[in-house]
Amino acid sequence: MQQAVHAAVGALIAEGGRETLTVPQIAQRAGVTPSTIYRRWGDLATLVSDVAQRTLRTECPIRPTGHFGTDLATWAEMYQEEMDSTPGREMMRDILRGWDGAQAACSLMDTVQPVIEAILAAAQPSVRLSAARVIDAVVAPVLTRLLFTDAPLPPGLARDAALRVAAEGRERE
Known part of the structure; x- marks a missing residue:
């Protein structure tokens, strides 16, 4: 589920940018409910932050x-x-x-x-x-x-x- 949500965030940002990104869009693309995203990440900013942190090179x-x-x-x-x-x-x-x-x-x-x-x-x-x-x-x-x-x-x-x-x-x- 996490991989699907992260992939959805990346794809939607690439398609339309951060400004238009919404939790319902992400949920639909990932095949999960918006409540699943809110339970796991709390809000959109935390989710986008989590995705960005995964891209940092260590x-x-x-x-x-x-x-x-x-x-x-x-x-x-x-x-x-x-x-x-x-x-x-x-x-x-x-x-x-x-x-x-x-x-x-x-x-x-x-x-x-x-x-x-x-x-x-x-x-x-x-x-x-x-x-x-x-x-x-x-x-x-x-x-x-x-x-x-x-x-x-x-x-x-x-x-x-x-x-x-x-x-x-x-x-x-």
């Missing part, structure tokens, strides 16, 4: 080489490009619409942590930074800018931040 999109600065900068550039795209911004907004603030962390942060940990692990023991420090330095500025402005991000924002935190990690050796 695997590392690069093969870490052990060169922390280069690996992190390469990933950061990809992350910025993906998140600053129209689908990336829409996904982020969809996720946040359904986030009630009760969870310890939003999935936008949870999904980047394993990627950063993989890059850090490949660079060990020469880099002594935590994933949290890298998230604060690289991911947080990107997400903050995306949340509070509709303007495209400055080119190199994430890459430059990655290079700065990588230099900080080398200084701690």
